[in-house]
Amino acid sequence: MKRHRSVWSLLTILMIFTAYLVFPFQMAHAANDNQLIYDEAGLLSQEDKSELNAMAHEYGAKRETDIIIFTSDNPEGRDVQEMTEDFYDEQAPGYDKAHGNAVILTLDLYHRDIYLAGFYKAKQYLDDGRLDKIREKITPDLTDGDYKLAFEKYIKTTYKYMGYKPDVNPDNIFFNIWFQLGGAVVIGGIVVGIMAYRSGGRVTVSGRTYEDASTSGVLDHQDRYIRTTTTKRKIEKNTGSGSGGGGTTKGGHSHSGSRGSF
């Protein structure tokens, strides 16, 4: 019985552990008042803005990175990448220091362009490929005008992707907590199922047991070749990884980047 109890307690610990993994931020977090949401285009209500600001602080602190949102009507019609770079040079954001770790999402409402840039730690962890993934995730919501939802996704995905080492695919199925939980449930179910099934004894004879090998055998066989069919498929080239998306600001800060429209 003692052994059972230890197994049960192990189970309890696992449950708590799991709950912690699935709902990581149920604990209240003191929000910083440092501004991270620069909504010059006025897409958000005051309430949404402060909510997103708190959220960006909370998640950014865990990755030691400022997660910034910058929207602009851009009446001068400037380029979105240039806007982002100038914003970084002028505002000098950064979690660790001025001009430090930061990721910036810029919305240009004039051209309806979007640009994502990662600086320093964020440049290392959010390369062009990962920024592309984030951009692809939020673009549909931006197109629909659901800005708040898109910004929330941006903050959460940034946080998530920065948790993986650079140069691995962040959407690898093995990193998915639900895949891990589901996989463990399936393995447990299969193993216990087999144990229960086998508890009543199993058949241990095969054809070999009763086969009369001296008189059995293949009398005649034929393997006739008919034809060969060949299909071909173009190999998808991974484009966009490389320095194409990123650049260097006028102030000399190099960054990764991803650009698109919505």
Place this chain on the structure above:
Amino acid sequence: MPVIEYKCPNCGSGMVFDSATGMLSCPSCGRKDNIEQIPDPLKQQDFSEDNTQEYHCTSCGAVILTDPETSATTCSFCGSAVVLSDRLTGKLAPAMVIPFAVSKEEAVKAFKKWCRNGLLTPSGFMSADRIKGITGMYVPFWLYELHNHVEVHGHATKVRMYTSGDYEYTETQHFDIYRKIRLNYVKVPIDASEKMNDGLMDKLEPFPYERLKEFKSPYLAGYNAEKYSYDDEALFPRAKDKIREFIEAYIASTVSGYTAVSYTDKQIDTESKQADYCLLPVWMVHYDFRKSNYAFAMNGQTGKVVGKPPISKAKVAAWFAGIFGVSFLSLKLISWMMGGGFL
């Protein structure tokens, strides 16, 4: 009188079959007779087929109560081992028998050991102290010799993938295949008793056929035996069914080296060359647990135990939790090693 007893020529007590020595032995004076050398009283007997409904014990004269299938039992009144000879002769005469090698004490011990090894059985069951009854039983089996002529036609493919330039090529070679196979199986056992669960009996196999002996009734002394309820023709479909998967596996083993095989035509012609009526030794264990009855069977030669034991929900849950935990942590570890965060 269709009732046979084996009286000791020395002291007159009833003799029984002894599984340890394989001889007919007298529990009183210790006399042992080699069964293969003594004349079988069954063969000497000359009785008319009068379809006797009632048997009387030759020792005490009491009526022997039996099921209509029973061919050997013990007198419920005086305990003498009796064999009902009219149920073992004529059409009902077994050709061969495998005698018991596991004694009752060994069977109980082996059963207890088996119970202790159950990973999911409740701990109350594992002590195995509630054996309600254990019976040594010669179960009627038909041993079939089955000759099969197999002809199969099919379509097989070999797939090769390679890349050249910007393209990935999938090259599929198609083949027409044909196999003609002769496949003979000998001594395929099918239990012929209505009472016995077919699935349970199938799991008891294999029986050691090198121990097969020409049937002599003294082997049954002290045990229960049954006559067959179904003849070899009636059970032929079941025999065919049983070897079907063997045949499929054999066919598959002759078609190798392909990526995929599909059969367009499969002709299996099974012929029953011979079917021998045999008695095979099985210990039946009846067990009481939490007001339910459980029946187990044990191979009387190899000691293999089969039968569904009760399953403890708590143990299933505990095992599941343990395996779940280990798998989950392993998957986490894999993800961590691949570069994902651990938390």
